Amino acid sequence: MLTRLSFRDGVAGLVFLGLLAFAAQAEYFGLELLAEIAIFAILAMSLDLLAGVTGLVSLGHAAFFGLGAYGFALLTVLLGWPPGLALMVAPLATGVLALVVGAIVTRVRGIFFIMITLAFGEMGHEFVFQNRALGGDDGLAGIPRLDLSALGLDLADPRVFAVTALLLALLVYLALAWLLATPYGKALAGIHSNEQRMRALGLPVRAYKTSAFALAGAIAGLAGVLAAQHTQFITPQLLHWTTSGEILVMVILGGLATLVGPVVGAILLTLLRHELSNYTDYWGLWLGLFLILVVVSGRNGIVGVAGQLWRRWGPRRARARGHA
Amino acid sequence: MLADPGFWLVQGLNSLQLAMLLFLLSVGLTVIFGLMNFVNLAHGSLYALGALIGYSIGQWSGSFWLAFATAPLVVAAIGALLYATLIDRLRFAGPMNQVLVTFGLIFVLIDVQRYLWGSDQLGLTSGLPFPGSVEVLGEPYPAYRLFIIAVGLGVFALLYFWLERTRLGAEIRAGVDDAETARCLGIDVDRTFFLVFLVGCALAGLAGVIALPAFPVEAGMGVSILVPALIVVVIGGLGSLKGAMVGALLIGATITFGQVLVPAFAGILMHLLLIAALLVKPEGLFPVRE
Numbered sequence: 187m188l189t190r191l192s193f194r195d196g197v198a199g200l201v202f203l204g205l206l207a208f209a210a211q212a213e214y215f216g217l218e219l220l221a222e223i224a225i226f227a228i229l230a231m232s233l234d235l236l237a238g239v240t241g242l243v244s245l246g247h248a249a250f251f252g253l254g255a256y257g258f259a260l261l262t263v264l265l266g267w268p269p270g271l272a273l274m275v276a277p278l279a280t281g282v283l284a285l286v287v288g289a290i291v292t293r294v295r296g297i298f299f300i301m302i303t304l305a306f307g308e309m310g311h312e313f314v315f316q317n318r319a320l321g322g323d324d325g326l327a328g329i330p331r332l333d334l335s336a337l338g339l340d341l342a343d344p345r346v347f348a349v350t351a352l353l354l355a356l357l358v359y360l361a362l363a364w365l366l367a368t369p370y371g372k373a374l375a376g377i378h379s380n381e382q383r384m385r386a387l388g389l390p391v392r393a394y395k396t397s398a399f400a401l402a403g404a405i406a407g408l409a410g411v412l413a414a415q416h417t418q419f420i421t422p423q424l425l426h427w428t429t430s431g432e433i434l435v436m437v438i439l440g441g442l443a444t445l446v447g448p449v450v451g452a453i454l455l456t457l458l459r460h461e462l463s464n465y466t467d468y469w470g471l472w473l474g475l476f477l478i479l480v481v482v483s484g485r486n487g488i489v490g491v492a493g494q495l496w497r498r499w500g501p502r503r504a505r506a507r508g509h510a
Numbered sequence: 511m512l513a514d515p516g517f518w519l520v521q522g523l524n525s526l527q528l529a530m531l532l533f534l535l536s537v538g539l540t541v542i543f544g545l546m547n548f549v550n551l552a553h554g555s556l557y558a559l560g561a562l563i564g565y566s567i568g569q570w571s572g573s574f575w576l577a578f579a580t581a582p583l584v585v586a587a588i589g590a591l592l593y594a595t596l597i598d599r600l601r602f603a604g605p606m607n608q609v610l611v612t613f614g615l616i617f618v619l620i621d622v623q624r625y626l627w628g629s630d631q632l633g634l635t636s637g638l639p640f641p642g643s644v645e646v647l648g649e650p651y652p653a654y655r656l657f658i659i660a661v662g663l664g665v666f667a668l669l670y671f672w673l674e675r676t677r678l679g680a681e682i683r684a685g686v687d688d689a690e691t692a693r694c695l696g697i698d699v700d701r702t703f704f705l706v707f708l709v710g711c712a713l714a715g716l717a718g719v720i721a722l723p724a725f726p727v728e729a730g731m732g733v734s735i736l737v738p739a740l741i742v743v744v745i746g747g748l749g750s751l752k753g754a755m756v757g758a759l760l761i762g763a764t765i766t767f768g769q770v771l772v773p774a775f776a777g778i779l780m781h782l783l784l785i786a787a788l789l790v791k792p793e794g795l796f797p798v799r800e
Contacts, residue, residue: 245613293789294789296606298788298792301788302784305781306781312781313778315777316777428617429735431614438610468624469624470619474614475616476614476615477611477613478611478618481603482600
């Protein structure tokens with residue numbers, strides 16, 4: 187089994203071990219950062235399933251992130267549901283919505299797909315922004331965290347929350363890594379590399395794309411539920427196109443279709459945002475420059491480049507196998 | 511309100527005026543897209559630059575007309591700079607990379623604008639042309655807004671003449687229709703593209719500077735107008751001048767009447783129109799290519 191561990195899983199193992207080790211000894215501020223990293227890692231991995239694996243670059247992915255958060259807030263704050271139930275219902279509802287949206291947007295391809303997802307994302311943002319019941323542009327406060335005292339855990343403790351979020355991120359990674367190895371995952375990758383051919387082979391391409399869109403939406407919704415519990419205060423900014431852009435930069439900076447790349451991207455971008463915000467108000471400038479530089483360089487992000495180096499200079503077996 | 515013909519007249523003029531701004535912005539987008547399959551998401555940021563540069567020139571010189579004449583040229587120069595540094599090397603990088611780079615460019619340009627002009631809303635206060643209002647069929651209407659409508663229609667007429675009646679226009683249309691064949695016939699498609707790109711940037715700058723006396727301007731205003739402009743381009747048909755005009759009229763009316771009649775759904779209405787257009791007629795109202 188150990189010999190079949192891929193380069194990707196190796197990197198992921200190191201990354202998650204490092205994050206958990208940091209969580210064991212970090213102070214309050216570090217723990218808050220870790221929880222944020224875990225949330226964005228989940229979100230970026232869900233976009234990687236869509237953009238990296240299936241080739242559906244969405245500029246409106248943050249809408250599902252925000253809808254998950256608002257769904258959780260709506261159920262707990264406004265309807266008084268127990269957080270445990272809302273935790274499960276909100277991502278599912280987001281997934282169902284993403285299924286409907288996915289059925290529409292996958293009818294168009296390429297550049298049109300990008301525009302229609304941008305439009306859907308903006309529509310979601312507009313809807314929440316204008317909706318007084320959801321707090322409009324003031325946002326919603328007083329969102330509860332899940333009560334895990336039955337297990338002897340206190341999620342109000344930043345360390346417990348950060349570790350829980352990290353473990354959830356690890357779970358999402360493992361689930362997606364498993365999914366990509368199944369025939370279903372292979373079919374998604376096949377659609378990315380040659381859609382015509384997959385159709386010729388008799389694959390119902392639209393159904394596959396739509397289901398991938400729904401799954402990515404549901405996982406983004408899960409990240410949103412975590413984000414709502416983390417900050418306990420949410421604003422329409424969660425759904426904004428700039429958030430979509432930020433997630434996309436995480437995925438591209440880390441490496442498309444590498445699954446662990448988006449986690450690396452989430453770590454780097456979250457740290458950079460906090461570091462740079464000490465020195466400059468112009469975070470977007472750096473974000474935009476990173477995106478431009480990575481795309482113009484024509485390389486597949488950090489993990490993509492590391493994988494190439496590993497194949498060239500790593501142990502013989504890795505070279506002989508010819509893939510990471 | 512709805513039975514009052516004055517209401518329909520004023521709102522009709524308002525939507526016409528918004529449509530002209532959208533037209534000026536989308537015409538560059540659509541022809542660049544049609545000619546080279548290049549989507550410049552940062553086009554809206556050039557509109558914002560036009561407004562902000564116009565504001566600074568107007569403040570410095572006290573003359574709106576100087577701003578009106580020079581801001582589009584400055585924006586075109588910025589466009590040339592972008593072309594030389596980024597756009598040219600992306601020509602054959604595929605649509606996905608182009609979208610991502612110009613998306614990144616939006617972030618960069620917004621912060622450059624915030625750095626240079628701050629984050630507050632700005633507006634010219636003196637030296638404004640056409641102050642006051644005129645009577646249109648018995649209804650008072652701001653004279654300056656009529657000027658915006660006139661500029662939009664004038665640019666449309668000029669572009670129509672340029673594209674339909676001159677040799678260069680014919681070369682551009684040939685490039686939109688089939689770039690490979692046009693190249694084989696000896697048309698310098700690359701030079702044509704550069705020229706069209708510059709004109710598109712200048713028109714985006716023009717849209718920005720003429721919006722200046724009528725609307726408050728701020729860094730980042732380019733993004734809120736980008737989505738409507740993209741919708742205009744898609745609805746009209748990529749690469750079509752007529753399509754850009756018809757699409758702009760449609761979206762201008764949708765936004766204006768939406769805000770007055772169903773304010774809660776105004777923002778959603780426009781997006782629904784795009785989604786409907788993409789699903790029912792993805793090639794647009796005036797498809798240029800078969």
